[in-house]
Amino acid sequence: MLDDTFKAAFESKPKAVSLELQHEVEQFLYWESKLLTDRRYKEWFGLLAEDLHYWMPIRSTKIMREVAQEYTDEQGFAHFDDNWYTMKGRIRKIMSDVGWSENPASRVRYLIGNVMVVPENENTINVVSASMVYRTRQERQLDVFACERRDVLRRVETEAGFEIVRRTILIDQSTILSNNLSFFF
């Protein structure tokens, strides 16, 4: 169901990767979040692969016996269920002058941690990270989100070094405690 590759990779403690690879991946994630914080959306979009799946399933409250069904699956409704093409539309919106949910723009900061790297092969690298997203906007709106991100990165010959093929965002909130999700995770 929910990301079998990742489940298998984290069944037991993953083997530590080289410091160099770990460093490379972390720097990529920091760079990516910096682009979002600095509202350099076009450049951020450049980090997304054309076969992208950007997905945030819905989490709900379940009793322990049924906790495996906490998240909606791939056939279920999701907060985000985007491909490269629809993400391009979102970038078009956020960069327009008339996207009121981000004009005036939110101030969004990302704290990325708990980065665990599990290479599938030379070119494909699975990464799990935790992200704290801190958003303020307008006079006094404050939203805080915590999530786990499961990324599939692909090595590419660009300055950034990787592209994001798949991002699964496992958000901690069941009821989203904000008026909208007008930014990226």
Added chain:
Amino acid sequence: MNVKANVGATGAYSDAEILAMIDEKNGKFDPKIYVDESLYRLELERIFARTWVCMGHESHIPNSGDFTTAYIGEDPVVVVRQKDASIRVFLNQCQHRGMRICRADSGNAKAFTCTYHGWAYNQGGDLVSAPMEKEAFGGCLNKAEWGPKQARVETYKGLIFANWDADAPGLDEYLGDVKFYMDIMLDRCEAGTEAIPGIQKWVIPCNWKFAAEQFASDAYHAGTTSHLSGIMAGVPEDVDITQVAPPTDGLNVHMENGHGCGLFLRNPMFYMTIVGPKVTEYLTTGPAYEEAVRRLGQGRADVNLCHTNVFPNLSFLAGINTVRMWQPRGPNEIEVWTFTLVDKTAPQEIKDEWRRHTSRTFSAGGVFEQDDGENWCDIQQVLQGHVAQNQKFNIEMGSHTVTADNPEGFPGLSFAYTYSEESARGLYRYWTQIMTAPDWDAIRRIDQRPLAAE
């Protein structure tokens, strides 16, 4: 969340004062209906505890013992599929000391046990046992008397409704003309609809009536500034945005019992920007469209988007098929609960596209809905001001176009041009009437004839 409690609210209002809150003749209304705490408490009593409120879709709970938790206003309820396939809805409150009986959003249960002292309930919410019953109660606990309050339950083409009031009319009569418009979404094909699994929930710090009114009546915001960027996000890059003409062929419809809708006719291009080319094609050509023509007639099959509010708080967009319940949380806040319906017999590829596009457009992160949330919370915040609360809002749009005869032959009390507020005027007038009616006998006597069409 940045809207604080409405500390400046005044006390209760007289019936005459409530009835005067909408002044249709002069196209004005009083924004205190959005912020006043005493009016809000009265809404919970006189609207939510007496009308038919949507609980979700039957396909959310297909099997015996499947349940979801839901709300009627601020009252939590449990919605459970029974062994005989019927549905029960009961107050999620143990009558011993008031604990929540069911604490999950959904699941499957053979029984429910209160976590406080262990009173146990069957799937229907009947109290079946209490721990140490003999010793502690001397065998005289009348279990039949101490189950949680049960609501009346009825369904309409898959949607589940509940009502606390024994004197209310049946669901069919209550819905009345709005069924005709609900069918555009619910009855396109023989098999009906099913829900995509999962209910999305989020919080908007605004009054529930902003959302209800927008879906009942406000095509204006979609055709003007609110959703320009949402349209942009769905238009192919090579298409010039100025070439996407806002729909102008359509109707604004006010119905009895506070229901309202607006619809666009013969403009599939608007669909295209929201549900994408594949679903647009499915809806407007080929065998599924032909079946819709047979079942609904040409007129309704060519409705390209129908935004509707079923009074009080169930809204949907027929065609896009996003369904939502605006759950009131005080005068200054709502939870939006939303899900997507698809034709049961649609090809899997179409169902997938439908699901992806409603999530992309009408959800917390939706390229359309993001901006509604933005507008409503700013309005609500401004209304915390004393002077702001004491202004009047303009609600005169389209009064000059109102007629009792619908050129399309569709049902309703009054009709107006696409960009009109006839349905909003109807909604607020009904709101003042039901808020001042002591019981269903009085509600039945409400004169619902639209003022402008007289």
